[in-house]
Amino acid sequence: MLTLSNEPIDDRTLRAEHHAHTAGALVVFEGIVRNYSMGREVTHLEYEATPALANAEYECIVQEASRHYPLIWIRCVHRLGLVRPGETAIWLGVATGHRAEAFEACRYVIDHIKARLPIWKKEHYTDGDSGWINAP
Amino acid sequence: MKTVHVEYVAMIRETVGKPHEALSTGAEDLAGLYADLAARYHLPWSREALRPALNDRIAAWDTAIAHGDRILFLPPSSGG
Numbered sequence: 001m002l003t004l005s006n007e008p009i010d011d012r013t014l015r016a017e018h019h020a021h022t023a024g025a026l027v028v029f030e031g032i033v034r035n036y037s038m039g040r041e042v043t044h045l046e047y048e049a050t051p052a053l054a055n056a057e058y059e060c061i062v063q064e065a066s067r068h069y070p071l072i073w074i075r076c077v078h079r080l081g082l083v084r085p086g087e088t089a090i091w092l093g094v095a096t097g098h099r100a101e102a103f104e105a106c107r108y109v110i111d112h113i114k115a116r117l118p119i120w121k122k123e124h125y126t127d128g129d130s131g132w133i134n135a136p
Numbered sequence: 137m138k139t140v141h142v143e144y145v146a147m148i149r150e151t152v153g154k155p156h157e158a159l160s161t162g163a164e165d166l167a168g169l170y171a172d173l174a175a176r177y178h179l180p181w182s183r184e185a186l187r188p189a190l191n192d193r194i195a196a197w198d199t200a201i202a203h204g205d206r207i208l209f210l211p212p213s214s215g216g
Contacts (some may be wrong), residue, residue, distance in 0.1 A: 050210070053208070056192065078215060114211060114214075114215060121148075123168040134212040136182070
């Protein structure tokens with residue numbers, strides 16, 4: 001399940017959602033906002049998404065991943081709105097039977113999320129300037 | 137002519153200057169509609185840089201459009 005949230009991510013609550021005793025491995029990836037980008041000091045990021053499309057694309061990615069890896073549990077939360085350096089922008093947890101496939105599945109899903117989920121990030125800098133990331 | 141609802145997001149919204157609009161169009165498909173909008177709003181992005189979405193699903197550029205459709209043009213993702 002994907003949640004898009006304007007509130008800070010509570011990793012303890014998310015971790016507590018995982019109960020499957022058949023899973024021997026849980027890999028968690030947290031994407032954290034840096035205070036610099038391309039040599040510029042970042043004050044905050046601003047995220048926006050198209051929720052219906054983001055949820056549909058996330059489900060496609062999970063279905064693809066489940067064809068490659070024996071997923072037991074997967075959970076993702078992505079922040080929207082204003083996010084400051086040090087805060088978690090994305091939390092992704094992937095549980096499988098064994099650690100190797102958990103690492104690989106987590107990598108697969110986060111890479112596809114970053115490439116395909118319709119979510120956009122605008123960086124704001126200390127000099128007052130701002131810019132969209134990956135602007136074509 | 138048909139009326140479609142177009143939503144603008146991220147850098148496209150900032151360039152167009154509004155988040156959405158209802159448009160009367162004679163375009164046959166998503167590519168034709170984007171060509172019209174790119175000319176109207178001086179959008180600098182080529183079709184290759186974007187993905188179109190139709191009624192909450194990512195679609196192909198040659199997908200036909202119909203009266204009442206909801207359409208978005210998605211810039212490259214930058215989540216995470």
